[in-house]
Amino acid sequence: MTLNIGVIGTGAIGREHIRRCSQVLQHSRVVALNDINRSNCEQIIHDLGIQAEIYDNAHDLINAPEVQAILVTSWGPTHEEFVLAAIKAGKAVFCEKPLAVTAQGCMNIVEAEIAAGKKLVQVGFMRPYDAGYRALKAVINNGDIGEPLMLHCAHRNPEVGDSYTTDMAITDTLIHELDVLRWLLKDDYVSAQVIYPRSTSKAASHLKDPQIVLLETAKGVRIDVEIFVNCTYGYDIQCEVVGESGIARLPEPMSVQTRSAAKLSTRILTDWKKRFIDAYDVELQDFINNVLSGEMTGPSAWDGFAAAVAADACVAAQKSGDIVPVTMPVKPAFYN
Ligand code: NAI
Ligand code: NAD
Ligand code: ISE
Missing domain, CATH: 3.30.360.10 (Dihydrodipicolinate Reductase; domain 2)
Known part of the structure; x- marks a missing residue:
């Protein structure tokens, strides 16, 4: 079984997560991209050789029938809106930290998830x-x-x-x-x-x-x-x-x-991407496996709220x- 993923925000960590979902991890395929800067998406499709549809509107990506799960890797102030939209669409969503930029924003997500009656959110706390x-x-x-x-x-x-x-x-x-x-x-x-x-x-x-x-x-x-x-x-x-x-x-x-x-x-690393590179792989594989099996066990919306x-x-x-x-x-x- 393969999980079809849509990614919102194709900057530094978005690119990293698209690479790992396409080249490193099992049971996942990136099928849709969105970024306010469309050329970021085009560059990634070119560099990684993936076949993905570019959406000019994040909400269209979230609601696209071929997208089964969403990765939110745009900048922090956009997270709440996109996570709430994913919950409304009944789709699992992996959201990079912070889940929202205020505790109230996180609480809005917690309340929406509880109202949906199903855990759909994993926060990108990889440590x-x-x-x-x-x-x-x-x-x-x-x-x-x-x-x-x-x-x-x-x-x-x-x-x-x-x-x-x-x-x-x-x-x-x-x-x-x-x-x-x-x-x-x-x-x-x-x-x-x-x-x-x-x-x-x-x-x-x-x-x-x-x-x-x-x-x-x-x-x-x-x-x-x-x-x-x-x-x-x-x-x-x-x-x-x-x-x-x-x-x-x-x-x-x-x-x-x-x-x-x-x-x-001994050398000291200088790039955050390398320091937790294995942890990012494990957290995203966990997300993919959990969405496919139907039980979310990773860092939850409540953990995002607590932080x-x-x-x-x-x-x-x-x-x-x-x-x-x-x-x-x-x-x-x-x-x-
Ligand atoms: P970045 O600035 O490189 O990338 C953000 C991307 O989102 C840009 O391409 C930008 O055009 C796009 N974007 C912004 N607003 C948008 C919108 N409304 N709709 C669609 N796309 C939009 O930033 P970076 O470093 O990739 O960080 C992104 C998120 O990931 C942040 O929340 C950051 O805190 C988190 N992050 C997490 C890390 C971790 O260790 N877990 C490491 C680095 C970042
Ligand atoms: P655990 O029961 O020992 O977790 C301890 C407590 O930490 C729980 O009460 C849980 O609610 C809380 N918690 C979990 N993630 C949190 C987070 N990000 N922030 C704050 N609190 C958090 O369980 P565990 O086996 O240590 O797993 C903890 C987390 O690590 C889970 O999200 C799990 O999916 C993940 N994980 C599991 C494995 C594995 O091989 N089982 C490997 C890596 C990560
Ligand atoms: C960045 O956004 C991260 O999440 C890194 O893990 C962190 O170390 C860095 O300070 C942040 O800017």
Whole structure:
């Protein structure tokens, strides 16, 4: 059986996901594309040699009879509209993070999905599919380091474009930690605070970079996340869990160690596309398999909502400098 997929948004990650659905994964075929910039679609059809219809309107793609499932990889502010339209059409939808740019937008999706009576949404949070994070979670679950007490994390990009704003450090970047740490600890956030260290001279003048986000969970775990998106040296994701009886660290990506010119060294990745390349493959194969089998088990609209509630609090904390409460409603039984 093959799943016919339509893709909205054929930019950086859209192109990557079309490549993997066409060349890497099983049981999937990309049959329809849409982008506000039509030439992006034409270029991809040419480069990847796929046969896909280009739609000039995203809603026509969503409602096209040959499209069985939708990938939303357009920019964040468009996600809510397209996911709601997919639910209305009764079609499964994989939506890149963020599910919507506000918690209210995510809640609109949660309510529409519950009203439809069927899970249709998977959010593109790929880190729970990463072998390194899964190994870290297994160490915690085995009790190897006792109960987690503190986490020290970092999310560093070599550079960002001028259009990247201070709040995007939360809504675009930290959102991955907000999701994966909640999953890792099986815990929810209760408060957030943001601290600005001395700014790097490498950032645009309008951007506060780096930032430190301090989170507290319901179980009392304290988390610090450094977000540094103009660190220059690489794309570097760190996560250290301090437990009652030991410490566990997220494994580094595999890299050959060299001894040369009086140095012992390993390379650091610079491109986010490569850091979680296997996790993207696994998450999308999971989506395809689940749509075909009729049971969605990946990161849900509720997980998208939970991350957005925490993100809203972090953005408020950026602006006020205060410790801001994170208040999560009770999870509907639909998502248990
Ligand atoms: P991009 O800017 O390279 O691509 C976005 C594409 O969407 C562009 O081709 C643009 O023309 C198109 N687009 C914008 N508005 C549209 C509309 N109304 N209708 C149809 N097409 C529209 O951005 P990128 O880096 O590919 O990011 C896209 C999404 O994927 C974002 O939500 C981003 O947060 C997410 N993302 C997720 C990553 C992950 O690790 N899970 C990594 C990178 C991006
Ligand atoms: P689990 O029951 O241990 O999950 C723990 C908890 O995390 C659950 O309460 C679940 O609701 C929640 N959760 C799941 N995804 C989340 C997310 N993205 N953000 C926040 N909370 C989340 O189950 P698990 O086997 O650890 O799987 C967790 C996720 O990883 C699932 O989405 C699963 O489909 C996916 N996954 C599974 C495999 C596999 O081989 N089974 C491999 C990779 C990823
Ligand atoms: C990008 O949108 C991503 O999602 C990457 O995974 C993240 O590391 C980067 O900071 C974001 O800009």
